[in-house]
Amino acid sequence: MNPASAHSNSIRAAFSHCVQQVRSYDYHHYFCLLHLPPNMRRAAFALRAFNVETARAMDVASDPKIGLMRLLWWKDVIDKIYANKKVEHPTAQALSSVISDHKISKHWLKRSVDARINDASREENAIPESIADLEQYAEDTTSTMLYMTLQAGGILSTTADHAASHIGKASGLLLLLKSLPYHLNRQGRISYIPADVAARHGLLITGHGRSEIKMESGEALSDVIFEIASVASVHLQKARELARAVPAEALPVLLPAVPAQVLLDTLRRRNFNVFDSRISNGVHGISPLWYQLKLKWHAWRNTY
Structure with a gap:
């Protein structure tokens, strides 16, 4: 096999790996992503696979220090890719190909991994001060994926970027809420309920120079979840208010508003009780078939 053919097979395998991830x-x-046009789909899968790698780094590590080392390794990988150095990892190979083909901004990739590194480096039992802190984290880790996908499609639109920002924030906030039981079971602590919101609902316990969130399933916790979910709902509303001014070619990139709305609706049906196991059934609490039909409906109507 000649080198060009071997390289082509290697890249094909790398993108296949990204799709599976x-x-x-x-x-x-x-x-x-399946609703994206081909010129954006490959790039989006590579970018989302990178996001999977960094999002799961702390979850798959037996020791938080190992997870943090993994995130730092990915930060180094980004530098190597932009320095045209080869990295023997399928996601890195696909990402390198996408960056070369579409001139993806290094700023967004670094911003994404830096946010995860800062989150992983927080002291144990550290609590975000406000919802604004969670919004910034969602912007840095989730909105950036949409920005880069728009960039891969050659779409230069301030309106599309604004809509992507709102959708990313909504999606990020709602996914943090959905993950609360997981983080509680895994770490024995809650990192993603802001102190000011918890205090308003009587769930912030302070003493001996430290603060913690009282995690008990009940009306107070549901009120906290409702307050944060309401902020996400406003972001979705603002994104949709921009829809008419968004270029047609950008609309498929903004489809992640649909799963965010599905999760919001599921939380509402479950009275914002994040410990209700039905929230994790199927896709965000609904059957995969019904979820796919919702996506197809929005894609067909060019809405999000």
């Missing part, structure tokens, strides 16, 4: 660990976005 997204399908396995980011199922709701997997279906969104």
